[in-house]
Amino acid sequence: MRDNNDQRWRRQAELFDQLAELSPGERNERLAAIVREDAELAAELERMFTADAASGVLDRSMEVIAPELTGKLDQDRTGTVVGRYRLLELFGRGGMGEVWLARREDADGSSQQVALKILRRGMNSEDIVERFIQERRILASLEHPGIARFIDGGMTDDGLPYFVMERVHGLPITEHACRQALSVRQRVRLLLAVCDAVAYAQQRLVVHRDLKPGNVLVDETGRVRLLDFGIAKLLEEEPDSRVTATGLRAMSPAYAAPEQILGQTISTATDVYALGLLGYELLTDSLPHRRGTVSLIELASELDRDHIERPSQVLRRASGTQPDLSGARYRRELTRDLELVLLKALRPEPERRYPSAGALAADLRRWLDNEPVLAAGDSTRYRLKKFLSRYRGAVAATALVMLALAGGLAAALNQAEQARAQATIAEHQAELARQQSARSLSMRDFLITIFRQENPFRRDFADELTLAEAFDYAVAQVPEHFAExxxxxxxxxxxxxxxxxxxxxxxxxxxxxxxxxxxxxxxxxxxxxxxxxxxxxxxxxxxxxxxxxxxxxxxxxxxxxxxxxxxxxxxxxxxxxxxxxxxxxxxxxxxxx
Structure with missing residues (x-):
């Protein structure tokens, strides 16, 4: 037994030495693989790294530990002036720094209340300051009603970077939805407003990287406002770097994408994942996996599995935290298409998600307008059904064919008769009616051709088509059926x-x-x-x-x-x-x- 313990300890020590040579991102990725093989061993290794990171002052020089020690002192800055801003009240402290209510004091006596964020010591490296100066102009140009404006920035007298943002009065988006007992559609409209704001910034090559309810407020008018936009991007050492100068990734673990947790490349799809998490929580009052309750290493191992519980399944066991979510009407509103949109945004591989917040917003709009969503795939029957629902006036007969072929044929013929009857009213109206009738009949014939492939005696192929083959067949038939x-x-x-x-x-x-x-x-x-x-x-x-x-x-x-x-x-x-x-x-x- 002792030999087994010694053997296990030697392996543990060897693994620790190997992992210590890796970057934090590569180390987390390797630990995630170890979890799947031996969860107990991975937990021991994680505890060793935690203890190693917490080494005492005797292990480091005074030159190294002096800034850290002074940064840990609770410095009361109330009443002090930072740049042109007087600090009035501390809103809160976090891992990234302090947020203050401040007032700009101008020479003419005018003033403006703002939110001022002072980054903690360790975030004032030359690289960060240089990138801050380069990107400050880009952030200041983000003029969008859904984004709290970036007003100013600079360095404090003791050498710490600070950012000045517009002050926003409001509630976190999830708390607002809870208090107002919003319906599914109302919550989706809120999420869509967030997507539009993020898409606006992404078009200007700015990625948020820290989207979470605390950074998405809803003000008194019901308008969504995003906070801290772009600050997380500024904290990266270099565009291809995986961690900040302090060795910590700028993110909130509970709302981080897999590539952030594993220290991989960040892209616009990273924000898409966070938007998916935000939508999931907004609709179900919960987060997928075990976010917020397990370590990053355990979470990383879970994220490798391409399985997230469907929101409708979560609602079936909804507790009393939000009674409105467990109602039958609410559950009916949360349709399969909407679930597919969220699950596409939450795919672990960035390349399988929506490529941008704008693409996610487009699919949410399609859902709100009862149009086909891209997340539903390439089912020919699904796409045609949704397409025809958008053209009820011009192709009403075709929509009926989707429901019942016989009824659709009758409706198409009836529509053609109505079109011919209108010819007596005016020459122009008659021409329009004939065009409409022709389109209806042409669309009917097109659908019959597609659906005929389900008939083994009349299909054009020897074998039954797959959905993908049926789609390609439909595309190929378009020029012939609509040549006129x-x-x-x-x-x-x-x-x-x-x-x-x-x-x-x-x-x-x-x-x-x-x-x-x-x-x-x-x-x-x-x-x-x-x-x-x-x-x-x-x-x-x-x-x-x-x-x-x-x-x-x-x-x-x-x-x-x-x-x-x-x-x-x-x-x-x-x-x-x-x-x-x-x-x-x-x-x-x-x-x-």
């Missing part, structure tokens, strides 16, 4: 391109968009709004490939189309301008941004 209607053909090709792009088939998605653009370039098929949407989709694909400059011609052409048309499509115009601003920031063209 290039515009609806272009709309369908654009819709199908979003599926291909979501599946990572960027080249095929771009080919469909080019085909759609070619259809609209025909003499009689001009549609500036649809063409602008196609161009922006093409720019997005180039961005996703990492070829941002190649996206510029698409953005500029889309903007030219909107200038010719005027500003009667404000949301589309804003989307185009945001894309151009994000590209300019990426290329360092700050004046244009």
């Amino acid at each position: 209607d290039p515009r609806i053909q272009a709309e369908l090709l654009r819709e199908f391109s979003t599926v291909l792009h979501g599946k990572g088939r960027a080249d095929e998605a771009m080919a469909l968009l080019e085909q759609a653009a070619g259809l609209l370039n025909q003499k009689d098929e001009q549609d500036p709004v649809l063409m602008a949407r196609i161009l922006i989709d093409q720019a997005a694909i180039e961005f996703g490939r990492g070829r941002q400059p190649a996206g510029r011609p698409y953005i500029e052409r889309a903007l030219a189309l909107m200038d010719e048309r005027g500003t009667d499509e404000p949301r589309l115009l804003a989307h185009i301008l945001q894309a151009r601003g994000g590209l300019a920031s990426f290329l360092g063209e700050h004046e244009e941004a």
Whole structure:
């Protein structure tokens, strides 16, 4: 027995020496693997590193420990002046520093209350100060109603960096939702507002990296306000560095993405994961896995498993913390599509999540508008059903075909008869009616062709098609079935391109968009709004490939189309301008941004 213990201790000591040579991120990743093999051994190793980090003053020189010792003193700064700001009241202390209520005192006697954050000692390295100066202008340019403004920054008299932000009165987003007993849709709209604010910053190449309820407030008017935007990014040593100068990653462990916990590369998908966690907690009053109750090493081992309990399952056992969440009506509102959106945002691999907060916001909007969500995959039946629901007026008969083929055929014929009857009213109305009838019948025939593949006696293939094969078959049938209607053909090709792009088939998605653009370039098929949407989709694909400059011609052409048309499509115009601003920031063209 003693031999076994000695053997175990020798292995433990050897592993400790090996792990001590690794960076913190690589060490955590290795420990996560050890947990799966021997959880008790991993726990012992973690305790050894904790003890090693807490070594006494005799182990270090006075030059090393002096700043730490002075930083631990509870220095009462009340009443002191930092820059142009007088500190009034300490809001709180944390691992990153102190947050104060302060008042700006101007020479003319005017004043403004702000939130002033003083970073703790150890965050004042030359690298951090240099990066702070470089990125201060970018942060100050974040003018968005959902982001608390970055007002000022500098160094205190004792050499500590500080940030000055707009003061926001409000409650954490989860507490606000609880107090107001919000419905699922109301909570999703709040989450969407957060996504829009994060997407705005990401287009300017700023990543938050510390999204959590305490940094997302809802003010008295019900407006979402994000705090500490970009500060976590400033605390990185270098763009490719894994830890801060103190050896600690700037994050809140309970809301950190797997790549943050494991010390891997941070990207816009990191914020997407945090938004997924925020949405999960907002809808269920709980977090997935065992966040907040286990160590980082144990949590890292759990995150390797691609399984998160569905929100609807959590609600089935909802406790009395939020009684409104356990009601039948609330549970009905939380549909399968919404769950799929959240679970896609929470995938452990960054490349399998939404690529940006804007992409997540787009899928949330689709859910709110009862449109197909990308997270639901490429089911042909699902996509067509959702597509037809968006065009009830023009293709009402087709929508009925989705419900019952016989009823759909009858409705289509009835609609055609109604269209012919309208011909007696006016020549122009008759032409519109004939076009509408033709589109309905064409869409009906298209659906019959797709659904016929389920009939073993009439299908065009020897074997039954998979969902992916059925989707590819549907794409291939579009040009033939809608040869007489290039515009609806272009709309369908654009819709199908979003599926291909979501599946990572960027080249095929771009080919469909080019085909759609070619259809609209025909003499009689001009549609500036649809063409602008196609161009922006093409720019997005180039961005996703990492070829941002190649996206510029698409953005500029889309903007030219909107200038010719005027500003009667404000949301589309804003989307185009945001894309151009994000590209300019990426290329360092700050004046244009």
